[in-house]
Amino acid sequence: MSDGNVAAEQLRLFIERIERLEEEKKGMADDVKDVYAEAKSNGYDTKTMRKIVALRRLETHVRQEADALLETYRTALGLA
Numbered sequence: 001m002s003d004g005n006v007a008a009e010q011l012r013l014f015i016e017r018i019e020r021l022e023e024e025k026k027g028m029a030d031d032v033k034d035v036y037a038e039a040k041s042n043g044y045d046t047k048t049m050r051k052i053v054a055l056r057r058l059e060t061h062v063r064q065e066a067d068a069l070l071e072t073y074r075t076a077l078g079l080a
Helices: 003-041 044-056 060-076
Strands: none
Touching: 003 044
């Protein structure tokens, strides 16, 4: 087998793996969408839930820093 064939086969395998993972990712995104729809049907505000999910991804010190800055800006604009 020549090097071109080996490289082409390896490339094909990489592409196929990526395609499978992309399909799994789409399925997971659909599942997440379904959970938000279920939460909404139970009266929860999904926009707020999405913000909470994003906040929980942050490290504690990063979240605290962002909260402090937001509070500073709110106070400066009279929104507190």
